[in-house]
Amino acid sequence: MHISGQASATSLPIGSDADLAWVRQHVRQCAAQLGFGLVQQTKLVTAASELARNTLVHGGGGHAEITPLDNGLTRGLRMRFADQGPGIRDLELAMTDGYTSGGGLGLGLSGAKRLVHEFRVDTEPGRGTTVTAVAWVAQVPASRKGLQ
Amino acid sequence: MPEQDAAESAPQVVSSFLERRREQVAQRWADALLFRSVFTLSRDEAVEACKAVVDALSEVAVSGRLEDIDAPGFGTVREQLGRMAATRARAGSTPSQIADEVAGLRVPAMDLLRDEFTDPTSAQAQESVLALTVLLGTLRLVVMETALDANSELIERQRQQLLEVATPVIKLWESTVAVPLIGTLDSARSQVVMESLLEAIVDQRARYAILDITGVPTVDSLVAQHLMKTVAAARLMGAECIVSGIRPAIAQTIVQLGIDLGSVVTRASLADALAYALGRQGIEMTRSDTGASAR
Numbered sequence: 001m002h003i004s005g006q007a008s009a010t011s012l013p014i015g016s017d018a019d020l021a022w023v024r025q026h027v028r029q030c031a032a033q034l035g036f037g038l039v040q041q042t043k044l045v046t047a048a049s050e051l052a053r054n055t056l057v058h059g060g061g062g063h064a065e066i067t068p069l070d071n072g073l074t075r076g077l078r079m080r081f082a083d084q085g086p087g088i089r090d091l092e093l094a095m096t097d098g099y100t101s102g103g104g105l106g107l108g109l110s111g112a113k114r115l116v117h118e119f120r121v122d123t124e125p126g127r128g129t130t131v132t133a134v135a136w137v138a139q140v141p142a143s144r145k146g147l148q
Numbered sequence: 149m150p151e152q153d154a155a156e157s158a159p160q161v162v163s164s165f166l167e168r169r170r171e172q173v174a175q176r177w178a179d180a181l182l183f184r185s186v187f188t189l190s191r192d193e194a195v196e197a198c199k200a201v202v203d204a205l206s207e208v209a210v211s212g213r214l215e216d217i218d219a220p221g222f223g224t225v226r227e228q229l230g231r232m233a234a235t236r237a238r239a240g241s242t243p244s245q246i247a248d249e250v251a252g253l254r255v256p257a258m259d260l261l262r263d264e265f266t267d268p269t270s271a272q273a274q275e276s277v278l279a280l281t282v283l284l285g286t287l288r289l290v291v292m293e294t295a296l297d298a299n300s301e302l303i304e305r306q307r308q309q310l311l312e313v314a315t316p317v318i319k320l321w322e323s324t325v326a327v328p329l330i331g332t333l334d335s336a337r338s339q340v341v342m343e344s345l346l347e348a349i350v351d352q353r354a355r356y357a358i359l360d361i362t363g364v365p366t367v368d369s370l371v372a373q374h375l376m377k378t379v380a381a382a383r384l385m386g387a388e389c390i391v392s393g394i395r396p397a398i399a400q401t402i403v404q405l406g407i408d409l410g411s412v413v414t415r416a417s418l419a420d421a422l423a424y425a426l427g428r429q430g431i432e433m434t435r436s437d438t439g440a441s442a443r
C-alpha cells in the first residue's frame with residue numbers, strides 16, 4: 001500500500017455510547033471530504049459503528065484512529081480500532097456470520113468486512129484486538145472500455 | 149510567634165502552617181463566596197468542608213507535589229469538590245466562574261501565612277508565600293477539572309431528558325399509530341421507543357404501528373436488532389409493525405451487512421406505510437376528481 005497523508009490521522013477515544021456517536025460523525029465527515037459517495041459513506045460509517053461498538057462492548061473500550069489515505073490513484077480512509085481487552089480466541093469463528101458470544105446479531109465483524117475493501121484483525125488472547133479497515137473512493141473510470 | 153526553622157523547605161513550612169492554622173483558615177474560607185454559596189444552610193458545615201480542604205492541601209504540601217493535580221492528597225477532597233462544583237454548575241456558574249471563586253480563597257490564606265513571619269520580606273517568607281500560591285493554583289485546576297466533569301454529567305442528564313421528549317407516538321388514523329424516529333438509535337433510546345410504542349398500542353387500541361426511520365442516520369446491526377425486537381414485541385401486543393423510510397444507501401448497507409429484515413414489513417415512505425395499514429383495514433384512499441387539482 002502506498003500511504004501518505006499520515007499527518008492528518010485522528011485518534012478518538014471509545015469509552016461510551018456518546019463516543020461511538022462521535023466516531024460515526026467523524027468518519028462521515030472525513031469520508032465526505034475525501035469524496036466518497038453517499039452509499040460508500042453510509043457503508044463506512046456503518047462499518048465504523050460495528051467495529052467501534054465491538055471495541056467498547058467486547059474489548060472494554062479503547063480508541064479509534066481515522067486516517068485519510070492517498071495512493072496516487074485515488075483517496076481512501078483507514079479506520080483502526082484498538083483495545084487491550086480479552087482478545088479473540090477463535091478468529092475464524094468470530095468472523096462467521098451470526099456468531100456472537102453475547103446477545104448480538106453476530107454480524108459486526110463479518111458484515112464490516114463486506115462493507116470495506118481491506119480488512120484485517122490482529123488479536124492475541126489476553127492482550128487485545130486491533131481491527132483495521134480500509135476503503136478507497138470508487139474511481140470514475142476515465143474510459144468506459146472494459147466495462148461491458 | 150516562633151520564627152520558622154530555617155532548615156524547613158517552603159512546602160514543609162506551608163504544610164505545618166496549614167496544620168497549625170487549620171481553624172483560622174477554615175473560618176475565613178467559610179465566608180468566601182465558594183463555600184458560602186454552596187453551604188447556604190449551615191456555616192458549621194461550610195467550616196467542616198473547609199477543614200477537609202485545608203487538610204488535603206497540607207498533605208499535598210508535605211508530599212512536595214505542589215503542582216501535581218493527581219497528588220494523592222487531593223484524592224480525599226476530590227469528591228467533595230466535585231459535589232460543590234456540581235452545585236455551583238446547577239446554579240448556573242460556568243467552570244471558569246467556579247475557578248475564579250477558588251481563586252478567591254488565596255488572599256485570606258495568604259494574609260494568615262504572612263502573619264507567621266516576623267520578617268515577611270525574608271527569603272523564607274517569600275518562598276513560602278510562593279509555595280502556597282502554587283498550591284492554591286493547583287487546587288484551582290483540580291476544581292476546574294471536577295467542574296468540567298460535573299458539566300458533562302449535566303449534559304448527559306439533559307441528553308436523557310431529550311431522549312424521552314424526542315419520541316412522540318402519533319395517532320395517524322383509527323387503530324394506526326406512527327413513531328417518527330430521529331437521530332441516533334442507541335440502546336437507551338430504543339428502550340424508550342419500544343416502551344412508548346407499546347403503551348400507545350394499548351392506549352389507542354392500535355392494530356398497526358409504523359416505525360419511520362427516515363431521520364435515523366445509521367442502521368447498524370444493533371439498531372436493526374432493536375427494530376426487530378420492537379416489531380416482535382408489538383406483534384405480541386396484537387399489532388403489526390411497518391418500518392418505513394429506509395433510504396436507498398441504508399438499504400444497500402444493511403443487505404451487505406447481512407441483516408435479514410425479511411420478516412418485517414417495510415415500505416419506502418411513511419405515506420406508503422399508512423396506505424398499506426389502511427388497505428389492510430379495508431380502507432382505500434382515492435383522489436376525488438372534484439377540487440383535487442385546485443391547489
Ligand SMILES: Nc1ncnc2c1ncn2[C@@H]1O[C@H](COP(=O)(O)OP(=O)(O)O)[C@@H](O)[C@H]1O
Binds near residue numbers: 083088105107
Ligand atoms: N474487540 C473485540 N474484543 C474481543 N472480542 C471481540 C471483539 N470484537 C469481536 N469480538 C468477538 O467476536 C464476536 C463476533 O463479533 P460481531 O460479529 O461484532 O458480533 P456481536 O458483536 O453481535 O457479538 C463477538 O461476539 C465477540 O466474541
Ligand SMILES: [Mg+2]
Binds near residue numbers: 050054104107108109
Ligand atoms: Mg459487534
